[in-house]
Amino acid sequence: MKRKCYCVEVYTIKPGDTLYSICKQYSVSVCDLMMANRIQNPYNLRIGTKICIPGEMDPTAGMEPAEPACQGTLYTVERGDTLYMIAKMHGVTLNAIMEANPDIDPYNLRVGMKLCIPR
Template identity: 40%
Template sequence: MNNSRQCQADQYLYAIQPGDTLNYIALRLEKSVSRIMAANPGLDPFNLRVGQIICVPACPPNHRPIIIQPGDTLYRISQTNGITIASILEANPSVDPNYLRVGQRICIPTACAD
């Protein structure tokens, strides 16, 4: 097992945990299975091994990841970054705006398109 895997700058490492499937990882990390597969050429989604290291896409182009901190709200994030709440939700369609989790990774646009 190669635990010294390198990912591209717009990706981060993830270690497969017991019970993980690509669908579960995608759901939990709010990513699509197709984006995870594209970041890991040759990955066999039916033969994941505990401890196996894969790359997970951080954010789409023109977006950057942030980690939700205690007290963060979409309003606060929008004000701090000079973007709209709508643009944050558009970039993160699976995020529940009423339930942000500390440690959750979301993508924010680097410039507001409106």
């Protein structure tokens, strides 16, 4: 049975933070933290970014599952897509997409990659 992961705390990235230091502080694996926050490049943390600290839900705790990280539409990158083309297609700016997806490399989109398109 696949375990369910919930956001047990929201953490704001500070100067000097690394994924390893955050994971050590909260006793979670780097892999779990990366998956919970869709982090693709662990060396590209942006100060001020809020991330979910994942954990398993205790059914007696009365916690609700974490809301999806994307406050907009999820778009799956297709062959030939560029960030500019995706922004234009959805009527948003490049900056808006990059702010909603702080861990993407705009010059290295991969087919199947999920992008958050903000409202």
